[in-house]
Amino acid sequence: MTKISPSILSADFANLKEEILDVERGGADYIHVDVMDGQFVPNITMGPLVVKAIRPVTKLPLDVHLMIKNPDKFIHEFVEVGADILTVHAEASPHLDRTIQTIKDAGIKAGVVINPATPVALIQHVLPNVDLVLLMTVNPGFGGQSFIHYVLNKVEEVDKLRKEQGLRFEIEVDGGVNADTAKLCKDAGVDVLVAGSAIFNQRDRAKAIASIRNG
Ligand SMILES: O=C(CO)[C@@H](O)[C@H](O)COP(=O)(O)O
Numbered sequence: 339m340t341k342i343s344p345s346i347l348s349a350d351f352a353n354l355k356e357e358i359l360d361v362e363r364g365g366a367d368y369i370h371v372d373v374m375d376g377q378f379v380p381n382i383t384m385g386p387l388v389v390k391a392i393r394p395v396t397k398l399p400l401d402v403h404l405m406i407k408n409p410d411k412f413i414h415e416f417v418e419v420g421a422d423i424l425t426v427h428a429e430a431s432p433h434l435d436r437t438i439q440t441i442k443d444a445g446i447k448a449g450v451v452i453n454p455a456t457p458v459a460l461i462q463h464v465l466p467n468v469d470l471v472l473l474m475t476v477n478p479g480f481g482g483q484s485f486i487h488y489v490l491n492k493v494e495e496v497d498k499l500r501k502e503q504g505l506r507f508e509i510e511v512d513g514g515v516n517a518d519t520a521k522l523c524k525d526a527g528v529d530v531l532v533a534g535s536a537i538f539n540q541r542d543r544a545k546a547i548a549s550i551r552n553g
């Protein structure tokens with residue numbers, strides 16, 4: 339069954355605990371946390387303090403998406419506060435192999451992510467080392483943007499490499515996911531759908547999650 343990772347970027351931050359519990363009750367599989375530094379992306383959001391605060395709120399794995407320069411500098415801090423999956427942008431790490439190894443050595447799951455215009459070739463050699471490959475379906479920085487359709491070709495490309503090499507990482511997409519685009523993603527080989535506005539902008543989160551999962 340396709341997993342759903344609601345992005346709390348679109349949640350009501352004044353009621354973050356309730357918002358997380360609501361999507362947990364509504365069937366979410368992960369909680370997606372968007373960390374932005376105002377440098378790698380043109381926006382600033384949350385950091386380790388927020389991860390630490392929400393860790394005791396939910397039993398769900400925290401799926402932390404690092405949109406920051408020099409991710410190596412912060413890996414141990416995010417591990418210590420309770421991240422379960424730490425996903426780093428290939429474009430932000432000059433030593434990607436080392437970055438992934440550092441995450442794995444710290445005992446949590448390592449993910450790698452590329453922007454829409456970045457070719458799959460950039461992450462090809464690290465595919466055997468990761469637990470998750472995230473393909474951005476918007477340019478990172480903001481919630482509520484439109485899905486970029488050409489990324490579906492990259493999903494198919496990564497899925498093909500996964501099958502050819504007998505690898506077991508999950509393929510996740512992030513950005514502009516709703517019930518309509520979710521269907522296209524699943525058909526292309528996606529295992530985990532991140533959705534922010536399509537879940538948190540709806541009153542009934544269980545219904546929103548179900549319609550994305552079954553879309
Ligand atoms: O990483 C990001 C944006 O950079 C995402 O996780 C967004 O938060 C997704 O928001 P929607 O497009 O689903 O509203």
Ligand SMILES: [Co+2]
Binds near residue numbers: 371372512532
């Ligand atoms: Co994200």
